[in-house]
Amino acid sequence: MSHFGRTGPPDIKDTYSLLVLNISFRTNADDLFPLFDRYGKVVDVFIPRDRRTGESRGFAFVRYKYADEAQMAVERLDGKFPPWREVDGRNIMVQFAKYGPNAERIHKGKIMEAIPSRRGRSRSRSPRPRQVVSEQLNTLYDYLADIETAIEIENIEGEAAVEAEIGMREIGIVTVRERIAAEVEAEAEAEVLVEVLTIIGAVAEIAVGAGVLLMTVLHQLGVVLILQGVHHPVALLPQALRKGAMAESHPLQKVSLLQVAVQILEAHLLTAQMRIDGCLGVEELV
């Protein structure tokens, strides 16, 4: 049941509008809503149509309640990762709307005004190195950022619904489509997400600091450690350095960033499942 597009703009005050370009002529508001709703509260989806024929004009407007979530949607859906930007076989383009009602102050793709943040839904970000250590590392962080977004945690009436979903079929290398939904204690699930990302970030920086191959460390150590149980990053430091050095003396496996990303995801899914099954306790996280 579509509640968009028929009744006009519902609550346009203090909302943030995105222009979605390059949608197919058959794409409707209900097709767009689930995709954009992943990144925040969508208050309206409007597809301009020809007055006479009713045909779509091939673009849409999506309104978010919160600016930071709109910004996130732009970064993810206008990005270079096919699984999250393809709708009806077309790669959509997403940007802040520049004209029309409540046009936001845009500057280089970002809104330049006070940004109301949504409380209680802030996500940990993968830590970025202060300086650009390597192109490889930055690419990895980009992947991590998207994986993070693909894993949604919703707080509903004191409990958390955890949903992890990812699709990489479009990339043509792997097929991963998993979904986990469960009701557990909200605190515990939030910890899982934060912890996994922290570990990955820490391991990546260790690798650079130790002068060993990042891919080797991540592949042979980082993911495995996560799979074995969630440890505190600090506890990993000496071990990471030792195993990183070890890995250097072994034949290096060819591991693509994508493979690493997939493994991280799988590790996350497993960890989440372990959490749900009660294998891991919250105290193990800290």
Added chain:
DNA sequence: GTTGAGCGTT
């Protein structure tokens, strides 16, 4: 039934 740069519903 097709098309493809762009900015909006009463």
